[in-house]
Amino acid sequence: MQLHELRDYIGSELAVSRFRDYCPNGVQVEGRAEICRIATAVTASQAVLEAATAWGADAVLVHHGYFWRNEDAGITGIKKRRIAHLLRHDVSLLAYHLPLDAHPEWGNNVQLGKRLGFIEQGRFGEQDIACYGTLVQPQSLAQLTQNICEGLQRTPQVIGDMNSSVARIAWCSGGAQGYFEQAVALGVDAFLTGEISEQNVHVAQETGVAFIAAGHHATERFGIQSLGQHLADRFGLEHRFFDQDIPV
Numbered sequence: 436m437q438l439h440e441l442r443d444y445i446g447s448e449l450a451v452s453r454f455r456d457y458c459p460n461g462v463q464v465e466g467r468a469e470i471c472r473i474a475t476a477v478t479a480s481q482a483v484l485e486a487a488t489a490w491g492a493d494a495v496l497v498h499h500g501y502f503w504r505n506e507d508a509g510i511t512g513i514k515k516r517r518i519a520h521l522l523r524h525d526v527s528l529l530a531y532h533l534p535l536d537a538h539p540e541w542g543n544n545v546q547l548g549k550r551l552g553f554i555e556q557g558r559f560g561e562q563d564i565a566c567y568g569t570l571v572q573p574q575s576l577a578q579l580t581q582n583i584c585e586g587l588q589r590t591p592q593v594i595g596d597m598n599s600s601v602a603r604i605a606w607c608s609g610g611a612q613g614y615f616e617q618a619v620a621l622g623v624d625a626f627l628t629g630e631i632s633e634q635n636v637h638v639a640q641e642t643g644v645a646f647i648a649a650g651h652h653a654t655e656r657f658g659i660q661s662l663g664q665h666l667a668d669r670f671g672l673e674h675r676f677f678d679q680d681i682p683v
């Protein structure tokens with residue numbers, strides 16, 4: 436298919452124009468017009484770009500692209516090397532940030548909830564990207580931690596009483612520790628996101644609501660993969676997901 440068709444299809448399905456975001460959503464770097472192979476990844480790092488171009492990708496689709504608000508706009512240093520690599524290989528970079536977190540089917544939060552067995556009951560947070568709901572059945576925080584370990588193949592950092600029971604949970608992939616107090620106000624027993632800050636520890640201890648930091652990268656692997664799989668099925672494209680072992 437043509438790059439502009441891919442861009443228009445994803446843009447309309449993810450309702451990109453409805454979001455206020457910190458980065459451009461869509462084609463960030465333009466490569467060749469004809470698309471047969473798409474690579475997906477969480478972050479458009481140099482390692483991902485090199486693996487994707489070695490595989491023969493025509494376009495790389497990511498959650499974390501470039502040109503973030505407040506960053507230096509100059510194309511220097513690692514950004515120069517990454518963009519030079521894409522241009523040299525004539526490969527496009529497409530990035531989808533908040534629209535991909537929020538999507539009701541392929542979104543990071545819906546996909547994360549599915550993988551961990553959470554039942555969504557509603558949304559909260561900025562532009563309704565975060566989810567809350569219940570576990571299939573109440574579990575101790577220790578059991579829930581074990582399930583998250585298995586589901587994400589990574590040990591989360593958990594602040595809370597391991598013997599306490601968790602029935603209601605709120606979750607938001609990535610760096611959503613700033614939503615913890617909104618989650619507490621919803622009356623949940625636990626909040627899961629990717630990263631933790633010092634102040635979250637005190638709020639967890641003083642409210643009794645558990646805080647689970649399951650990894651920024653680890654919690655954001657599922658949205659872009661499911662979008663890539665959907666595009667492959669719908670348009671007959673080849674798709675491969677390029678993962679990285681990221682400790683955060």
Ligand SMILES: [Zn+2]
Nearest residue numbers: 609610651655
């Ligand atoms: Zn993120």
